[in-house]
Amino acid sequence: MDVDDEREDHPKALQRHEALWFKRGDVVLSTDAFLFRVHKDVLSLHSSVFKDMFDLPSNDEKKPSGSSSVIEPEMYEGVPLVKLAGDEGKEVAHLLRAVYEWQYYRSNNDDTPLETIIALLVLSSKYDFKQIRRDVILHISRKYPMTLPEYDAIDDSDFEMFGEDWYNCHFPLLKALFKADVDALLPILYYACCGFLLGRIFEQADILGTECLHTLIRGRGELTNETSALIANLPDALRDVTSKCSPKCQNTAFVTGLSDFASCSDLKHCEGYDLVESCVKEACSRCTKSLADRINAKREEIWNEVPSYFVVLDSTSFTLITSKIWDEDTLLGPYPEVVGEEVPSA
């Protein structure tokens, strides 16, 4: 828990939050913009960080007899004041409203604004609001398919979530999941971001931070290498397929236009049937189908390796993640407090 003990900016200059100022509240939280008068018991119920903080004996309790060496806590209108360092008032308001207002965040409400989702994820992780963190992670995970056919089926020009176009959510969510250590969802978010041109990715450098950007660029390079090899191998694959076919098919079938698929960083753009339709000419229908199926089997292999492009793990952890990445328990890990907790089936 970061509690800023600087006292220069007097909290009275700050604005009381209209909806989160309870007269009978017994603690005031201060942020850059707002003051919140809330209840220790309510926060303790949801958050282990606040519980631990409030469970510390107060100075009155531990003071044996009028000892004068104890620093008094900062007070505001008769109740303790806790400064939340580095948190924006607007974001803390989202978290506290999710705690106090039953309908404020429902994990089945896809119209929840992206800004709210991100604030809830980052702050619930920082202060260990377990239930909110779990709900938000599962909510986000439902928007990022974990199988290639489901991912292929998304029409990204017409898919909205959290009040935004789907593709506009990738960078902000990647950043938030990275910050909140949601390791199991990172590969699919990195993958989603790979679909952007490099120029667009570098524009996000300030938002993503060096480590996250570096992982994205490195993983995108590996992914592009794999898809490029798949595409470059197409003439050989065609020869192999037609070698078992009629001499006519063997002699006439050819590949063309592969350069249009160079540097493909999105598996959607090298779907087998689309690729064959664009690039393979004069092959019989049986060879065409066989080749498309072969390409799609290779795409599936590449898809299954996606986590390995974006995480650096020892071999044991890597096996665990690749074999269980789609599992809810893993999604909620490696956050130690949540692993092992009962997760309701979706």
Ligand SMILES: [Zn+2]
């Ligand atoms: Zn043939």
